[in-house]
Structures are given as structure tokens and as C-alpha cells.
Amino acid sequence: MTDVSLNIATGTAPADEAGLRDYWQLLKPRLMSLSVFTALVGLLVAPGGVHPFLGATSILWIALGAGASGALNMWFDADIDRVMKRTRKRPIPSGRVAPGDALALGLFLSVLSVTMLGLTANWVAAFWLGFTIFFYAVIYSMWLKRTTSWNTVIGGLAGAFPPMIGWAAATGGTPLEAWLLVGLIFMWTPPHFWALALFVKLDYHEARIPMLTVTHGRDETRRQALIWSLGLAIVSILAAFTSLGGPLTLAVALVLNGVFLKGAWDMWRRTDADSEADNHAVEKGLFKWSLLYLFAHFSVFVVEAAIPFGGW
Structure with a gap:
């Protein structure tokens, strides 16, 4: 059993103490920024306009949903991240964050972001946000990425949904x-x-x-x-x-x-x-x-x- 598998099974903490920056990195801020940008565009170009406060809160929940996807992806991919040169310094493979902590953060942010987007905007947008998190964390990370060369093609849908979520948050439709x-x-x-x-x-x-x-x-x-x-x-x-x-x-x-x-x-x-x-x-x-x-x-x-x- 690998060290990562052992941590997942036992919930033991890594040797190095994690800081706020490590948890921020779990959210994949670059991927999050792309999701935020495209979601904002969807919200702004949707007809009818939207109240600035509603728009800002909707983008916040979409950003947290994107971060939740990143944390769940890093939790599941810790074994391959420690093999790849460009990912081995990520918080989990480097030993700064326990796998169980990353999983808990991802699940918490998933529930929080979907629920709050539904309550503050509408449940159409919340549904698509929840589906996007599921698609990226389960369909792409747990299945496609490790099994087929179509991983980039089909898995790309996860990153394609944010502008539609922004549009739905503004109008309730797609x-x-x-x-x-x-x-x-x-x-x-x-x-x-x-x-x-x-x-x-x-x-x-x-x-x-x-x-x-x-x-x-x-x-x-x-x-x-x-x-x-x-x-x-x-x-x-x-x-x-x-x-x-x-x-x-x-x-x-x-x-x-x-x-x-x-x-x-x-x-x-x-x-x-x-x-x-x-x-x-x-x-x-x-x-x-x-x-x-x-x-x-x-x-x-x-x-x-x-x-x-x-x-x-």
C-alpha cells in the first residue's frame, strides 16, 4: 500500500503542518480563475441584466464550486501527482496536507456552493453547478482520466459549463x-x-x-x-x-x-x-x-x- 493510500485509509496527518496557502492551492486557483472569468461573462452577456449583489454572490458560489472540484481532484489524484514532475510539489503528495482533510474540504465546499447558489440565485444554476462538480470529480478524475485517451475531450465539458451556470444564475434558463x-x-x-x-x-x-x-x-x-x-x-x-x-x-x-x-x-x-x-x-x-x-x-x-x- 502506498503512503497516499495509507493516509486515505487511516486519516493520519502528514509530517509538515499545512498553512492557508496549501489549502488555497488545493482549490486549483488557476482553474478557478478561468471558471470565474467565463461564468462572469455568461452572467454579463445574458439578457435582462442582474442585480450587482446577486451577480457578485453568484460568482462567489461558482468560484467555491470550482475550488471544490479542484480539492476533490487533488485528493483522488494524489498517487499520480507524486509521480509527475510538475505536480509532485502539490500539497498532498508533498506531505503538507492530509488526504482526508482535502476530501473534507472538497465535500464541504461542494455542498455549500450548490446550496447557496440555489438559495441566492436559482436552482437551475445550482443544478448545473452540482453537475459540473460531479462531472469533474467523478466522471473525469475517477474514470476518464485513467482509462481512456478521450479523457481530455469528454472531460473538457467540466471546464466548459461555467459560462452557462453564470447565464442560468442571471436568467434561470439555458x-x-x-x-x-x-x-x-x-x-x-x-x-x-x-x-x-x-x-x-x-x-x-x-x-x-x-x-x-x-x-x-x-x-x-x-x-x-x-x-x-x-x-x-x-x-x-x-x-x-x-x-x-x-x-x-x-x-x-x-x-x-x-x-x-x-x-x-x-x-x-x-x-x-x-x-x-x-x-x-x-x-x-x-x-x-x-x-x-x-x-x-x-x-x-x-x-x-x-x-x-x-x-x-
């Missing part, structure tokens, strides 16, 4: 436009993470995680990243022609997708020798651009909704 926001993130997630996987392949291989790079090789990963980038461009441009978008959104989408597709095309044409020669410069470039892409695309939705001449 119309086509809210699902288009979900679709945009869903299509964005595979090429985003496959670009990352191409330059951290050894980590996933040692942890026996069936990422596409491990199960099908780097060439197939590059091909799939290009295919999904094309799909992303289609969804992005379609969204620009709905009530979400307008001329400004269309112009920004064309530029963003043009650069994204150029990066995916360049990555597809590469070989392992090319990647090693320049330390995966193209893969790292596409990964970084994908972050800017999502921020800029969602920001233009807000601008389009705010300006008097926005929209079609």
Missing part, C-alpha cells in the same frame, strides 16, 4: 446562446491540452495516464489538434452571428482563429526531431496563444453586449 459558450470552450479544450501534452509527454507516460500522446503517439496528437482547431473556428464564427456577437465579434474571431489555425498547422507539420531541436517552441507557443484566445474571445462578447452599437 438557451442556445449559453450552450454556444459551452461549445466554444469544449472545442477549445482538446487542442489547448494536447499542445501542453506534447511537451510534457514524459510526465504522463510515467504516471500511466492514457493521454493521446501516450496511447496514439505525437503525430496523431498533432493531427487531432489541427482537426479540433478547425472545429473551434467553426463554432467561434457561428457564435459571432448569434445574439452573442456582432461585427466586432466576427472581426476578432477571424483574427484569433487565423492565428490559432496557423499555430495548429505549424504544429501538425512538425516531427519529434523538430520539437526537440527548438525545445517545443511551436507547441508552447500554441499553448500560450490558446490562453489569450479564450480570454480575448470571451471579452469581446462582453464588449459587444455593452456598447450601444454592438450586435447585429
Whole structure:
């Protein structure tokens, strides 16, 4: 039995005393910030507007729900986190937080966030928040991540739901436009993470995680990243022609997708020798651009909704 399994079974505390920063890291603040941003966009672009206090509290509960997902994921993934170079310093594998404490925090925040979102906003938004936590902690972390190369594709839905939750918190509904926001993130997630996987392949291989790079090789990963980038461009441009978008959104989408597709095309044409020669410069470039892409695309939705001449 591994040390992590022993801690989970016995509930024994780790040797090093945990601080507030360690518990904050359990919530995966980077992932939380992405969820908060996209949820805020969903809330702001939803029709009818929302009271500032209701909007602020809704975003708070969504943020805590995202943090709950992160804590539950770190609890379950402690065994593989201690194998991977980029995760072995996380609070549980490093011995600063007991697994049982992480599990308790995740469950507490899950119940708190869903209940309070239901009471302060509406139960449609609360349902989707609860479903998102379940999807990320159970469907993705406990099942997909360790069993199939589809983990990034299907599991990407967990990160795609926050804008719809924000929209539902403002309106109580989930119309086509809210699902288009979900679709945009869903299509964005595979090429985003496959670009990352191409330059951290050894980590996933040692942890026996069936990422596409491990199960099908780097060439197939590059091909799939290009295919999904094309799909992303289609969804992005379609969204620009709905009530979400307008001329400004269309112009920004064309530029963003043009650069994204150029990066995916360049990555597809590469070989392992090319990647090693320049330390995966193209893969790292596409990964970084994908972050800017999502921020800029969602920001233009807000601008389009705010300006008097926005929209079609």
C-alpha cells in the first residue's frame, strides 16, 4: 500500500503542518480563475441584466464550486501527482496536507456552493453547478482520466459549463446562446491540452495516464489538434452571428482563429526531431496563444453586449 493510500485509509496527518496557502492551492486557483472569468461573462452577456449583489454572490458560489472540484481532484489524484514532475510539489503528495482533510474540504465546499447558489440565485444554476462538480470529480478524475485517451475531450465539458451556470444564475434558463459558450470552450479544450501534452509527454507516460500522446503517439496528437482547431473556428464564427456577437465579434474571431489555425498547422507539420531541436517552441507557443484566445474571445462578447452599437 502506498503512503497516499495509507493516509486515505487511516486519516493520519502528514509530517509538515499545512498553512492557508496549501489549502488555497488545493482549490486549483488557476482553474478557478478561468471558471470565474467565463461564468462572469455568461452572467454579463445574458439578457435582462442582474442585480450587482446577486451577480457578485453568484460568482462567489461558482468560484467555491470550482475550488471544490479542484480539492476533490487533488485528493483522488494524489498517487499520480507524486509521480509527475510538475505536480509532485502539490500539497498532498508533498506531505503538507492530509488526504482526508482535502476530501473534507472538497465535500464541504461542494455542498455549500450548490446550496447557496440555489438559495441566492436559482436552482437551475445550482443544478448545473452540482453537475459540473460531479462531472469533474467523478466522471473525469475517477474514470476518464485513467482509462481512456478521450479523457481530455469528454472531460473538457467540466471546464466548459461555467459560462452557462453564470447565464442560468442571471436568467434561470439555458438557451442556445449559453450552450454556444459551452461549445466554444469544449472545442477549445482538446487542442489547448494536447499542445501542453506534447511537451510534457514524459510526465504522463510515467504516471500511466492514457493521454493521446501516450496511447496514439505525437503525430496523431498533432493531427487531432489541427482537426479540433478547425472545429473551434467553426463554432467561434457561428457564435459571432448569434445574439452573442456582432461585427466586432466576427472581426476578432477571424483574427484569433487565423492565428490559432496557423499555430495548429505549424504544429501538425512538425516531427519529434523538430520539437526537440527548438525545445517545443511551436507547441508552447500554441499553448500560450490558446490562453489569450479564450480570454480575448470571451471579452469581446462582453464588449459587444455593452456598447450601444454592438450586435447585429
